[in-house]
Amino acid sequence: MREPRGFQRMTRQRRLILEVLRNTTSHPTADWVYEQVRRYIPNISLGTVYRNLKLLTEMGEIQELNYGSTHSRFDANIQPHYHFTCKVCGRCFDVDMEVRAQLEREAAARTGFKVDYHRLEFYGTCEECLRKTGREEDAAG
Amino acid sequence: MREPRGFQRMTRQRRLILEVLRNTTSHPTADWVYEQVRRYIPNISLGTVYRNLKLLTEMGEIQELNYGSTHSRFDANIQPHYHFTCKVCGRCFDVDMEVRAQLEREAAARTGFKVDYHRLEFYGTCEECLRKTGREEDAAG
DNA sequence: ATAAATGCAAAACTTTTGCACCCGA
DNA sequence: TCGGGTGCAAAAGTTTTGCATTTAT
Numbered sequence: 001m002r003e004p005r006g007f008q009r010m011t012r013q014r015r016l017i018l019e020v021l022r023n024t025t026s027h028p029t030a031d032w033v034y035e036q037v038r039r040y041i042p043n044i045s046l047g048t049v050y051r052n053l054k055l056l057t058e059m060g061e062i063q064e065l066n067y068g069s070t071h072s073r074f075d076a077n078i079q080p081h082y083h084f085t086c087k088v089c090g091r092c093f094d095v096d097m098e099v100r101a102q103l104e105r106e107a108a109a110r111t112g113f114k115v116d117y118h119r120l121e122f123y124g125t126c127e128e129c130l131r132k133t134g135r136e137e138d139a140a141g
Numbered sequence: 142m143r144e145p146r147g148f149q150r151m152t153r154q155r156r157l158i159l160e161v162l163r164n165t166t167s168h169p170t171a172d173w174v175y176e177q178v179r180r181y182i183p184n185i186s187l188g189t190v191y192r193n194l195k196l197l198t199e200m201g202e203i204q205e206l207n208y209g210s211t212h213s214r215f216d217a218n219i220q221p222h223y224h225f226t227c228k229v230c231g232r233c234f235d236v237d238m239e240v241r242a243q244l245e246r247e248a249a250a251r252t253g254f255k256v257d258y259h260r261l262e263f264y265g266t267c268e269e270c271l272r273k274t275g276r277e278e279d280a281a282g
Numbered sequence: 283a284t285a286a287a288t289g290c291a292a293a294a295c296t297t298t299t300g301c302a303c304c305c306g307a
Numbered sequence: 308t309c310g311g312g313t314g315c316a317a318a319a320g321t322t323t324t325g326c327a328t329t330t331a332t
Contacts, residue, residue, distance in 0.1 A: 008311050009306050030296080045314045050297060052312095066207035070322075071296060084252055097251050100244075107263045110238050111225055115265040122248045124256040149286050150331045171321080186289045191322060193287095211297075212321060 004061045013037070013044055017052045021062055021076040027083075027092040029071050067092065084122040088129035095122060145202045154178070154185055158193045162203055162217035168224075168233040170212050208233065225263040229270035236263060 003010055004018075020036045021028070028036075034049045053074055056062045065073045067085060073092065082095040104115040125133065144151055145159075161177045162169070169177075175190045194215055197203045206214045208226060214233065223236040245256040266274065 011306070011312060013313070043314070045316095046296095047298075047315080048313055051299095054298090082248065084248060084254055084256070086254070087257070093252065093254075095248050095252055097247055103241075103261065104263065106238055107223070107225060107236050108265075111234065111236055111268075113225055113227070113234075113263075113265055113267050114271055115225070115263050116228070117264055119260075119262045119264070120244065121260045121262075122245065122254075122256050123258055123260070124249075124254055126254050127252075130255055152287060152331070154288070184289070186291095187321095188290080188323075189288055192324095195323095 004056070004059055007055070007059075013041060013048050014052050016040055017049060018056065018061065018076070021056075021074060025077070025094060027065060027073040027075050029073055031071070033074065065092070080117065082120040082122065084124065084126070086126035086129055087123055088125050088133070091126060093126065145197070145200055147200045148196070154182060154189050155193050157181055158190060159197065159202065159217070162197075162215060166218070166235060168206060168214040168216050170214055172212070174215065206233070221258065223261040223263065225265065225267070227267035227270055228264055229266050229274070232267060234267065 003015070007014065016037050017033060020033055026032075030046075030049055030053055033053070034044070034046050037044055037049065053062070053064075057064045057074070060078060062074050062076045063078055065075055065083070067073055077094065080099045082097060082099070084093045084095050085091070086093075100120075103120075104118055107113075107118070108115045144156070148155065157178050158174060161174055167173075171187075171190055171194055174194070175185070175187050178185050178190065194203070194205075198205045198215070201219060203215050203217045204219055206216055206224070208214055208231075218235065221240045223238060223240070225234045225236050226232070227234075241261075245259055248254075248259070249256040
């Protein structure tokens with residue numbers, strides 16, 4: 001695993017938190033990361049998880065996503081990419097499509113602001129939930 | 142003011158909350174709305190503000206935006222539109238540019254999911270903060 | 283009249299932080 | 308060694324909720 005520069009020390013906790021994030025595509029919450037890491041370091045504290053997630057975000061090793069108002073999700077894929085969130089099951093998926101740099105140029109031209117990056121989030125119903133909903137409607141009808 | 146359908150009763154509190162939201166383009170937080178409404182109904186409770194913001198969101202009268210992890214912002218402009226957030230001053234602006242329906246079609250084709258809508262957020266530095274930063278650099282240099 | 287909505291306050295929940303101790307370099 | 312990092316617990320901040328009261332219809 002590539003270990004980020006900028007830390008003073010690479011502790012067991014920090015290494016494991018980063019590994020957990022890099023081995024999932026599920027855009028987990030801080031609490032989910034905490035539960036996973038606890039399997040291997042049972043007495044790790046939630047504060048440590050938060051501290052490391054914050055540091056990793058500031059270093060650009062991961063990115064923080066905001067869904068709903070209550071909690072953040074984290075993504076170890078720091079390449080620009082788009083997301084799809086299912087309004088039924090709440091899961092968040094990566095969308096494999098070209099990133100539109102042109103959008104940033106247009107926004108900059110329209111506003112006169114300096115645009116560094118953009119986030120594009122799609123919302124709707126995922127395939128699995130579409131099938132389930134379809135079945136329920138069949139049963140009801 | 143157009144009053145939304147779906148409520149059982151249109152109370153003073155509810156009407157004023159909606160009016161405050163419709164008379165700003167600043168994408169305020171729940172607490173900001175609370176402070177504004179309190180000018181006219183001093184003993185309104187924060188719980189009432191939250192209850193109404195939630196109801197209005199569910200009814201599609203306003204939309205909830207998520208910036209940072211700590212709190213939500215609300216926007217009474219429910220027409221599809223894009224946002225720009227300044228990383229220096231934290232303010233959020235509407236961006237007057239065409240909404241790309243094509244993006245939704247492409248995401249749907251790529252994923253096989255049903256896409257209802259999308260959110261596009263630009264991040265960077267606003268004009269005012271660009272000028273300030275420029276001046277500081279001049280002074281420092 | 284009556285049930286939806288409010289005000290109040292406590293609770294729930296996520297995230298941050300102070301501090302003594304520990305441990306990676 | 309030694310200061311950065313951790314564990315613990317308390318605190319801070321946002322949002323939700325239970326309940327008695329008020330109020331729009």
